[in-house]
Amino acid sequence: MFLGIDVGTSAVKALLIDENSATVAETDIPLSVSNPHPFWSEQNPADWWDATLRAIDALHRQNPGALAVTRAIGLSGQMHGATLLGEDDMPLRPAILWNDGRAKKECDALDAALPDLGLRAGVATMPGMTAPKMIWLQKHEPELFAKVRTILLPKDYIRFCLSGDKVTEMSDAAGTLWLDEESRSWNEAAIEACGLLMDQLPKLVEGSDVTGTLRRDLADRWGMTAGVIIAGGGGDAATGGIGVGAVRHGDGFISLGTSSQIFVASDRYRPKPEELLHSFTHAIPGHWFQMAVLLNGASCLQWVARLLGESDIGALLARVEAQHNAPSDILFLPYLNGERTPHNNPYARGVFFGLGSDTNREAMVQSVLEGVAFALSDAQSRLHAAGTRCELPGVIGGGARSRYWIQLISDIMGTPLARYEGAAKGPAFGAARLARLALTQEPVEDVCKKPAIEEVIEPDPARHASYQPRFAKFRRLYAALASEFTPS
Structure with missing residues (x-):
């Protein structure tokens, strides 16, 4: 058995898989995010640990026999978060998260100090990355820094x-701006530019390497034997790729989780910071990927459902689908937490445009689903501009449960999309596969196989054509409002 743990933004997810990659137990423990000031996003690391303990406790209750024979643990997690430990190895403050936008000015300072940073780090300097957060801390919380x-x-x-x-x-590590992506080593100049020393950063390994073993007291707590290994694991984008077998050049997927990504695996390092793409190291040796990153995904649907007092999202989507007969008259800019690709604007915010006295909740939700799809189409254009294409992306994450939404995305993007079996498992499943690789050292291709395709959803040409004027208006609306988002 192999255990995968994903430290997400909305939950810690844990699952056990067997030697056939079948899931034998799984659980989610919810997390909350703190926003103490505008553009801030933080979580308490102690909450991650408490949720992890509760998640594995739940697996132990579900299937103690399976947990007892587990021999390896893989880890996945939200990227970029600055978790700061003091001399006593305790957190000094809440972690600053991936969707935190406070460090925009610090990005400008870092670019001025290191003009070639984007080519070495694989991405343009963005506030959500770890490096500018540390410059912000040095400036605004110097005693803590x-x-x-x-x-x-x-x-x-x-x-x-x-x-x-x-x-x-x-x-x-790719998401910190401190990694030299091509050489897969720390970039000392970037670390020094943030006022840091090399020994403040952890040791670097590959995702399929063994990094240590489970503490004996924890093994006893869960009825596990001594010597359970822990694999390097990966950031959630990379482990999502491992989970759906996106390991060969050109393999790709769309993730509809809290945030959203279009991910395409690559056989070499292909930096395109000018297109606001992320060109990062994969979680397996000798592999990289390109990715268009959207800071908002299925979280937009959860947000509007909560706003409208809708507790049953499945029933809500069924009503929306039944009413849907044309593109919505309402446009929704889905930038609730800012945006990366294609705008690199941490200050962007969500907008409903075109509301009328006859607007009902189903129309509002339809516009939210369309807005996320328009944002994905916008991001896809940057990948195409970089010469990167994926023939048949699968869709993973919580949003993948809705066939209606996937069809809508396919229609708007004009791209065939695959629905995978178990697509909602996401990064925790990939983390469990990395645990297996670390333990067995099997060939990557033997372990990281693609899931069975339940269905290929083809875009409807007529619907695609009907959405193009709305997509153009969506782009014009953002362009008209972009300068208005910037704080005065």
């Missing part, structure tokens, strides 16, 4: 709690 002994990413804080090891791996 001086106490920082170790900087860990979210999943790596959980690794430290599980095993006592301060280690990260390539795919998560």
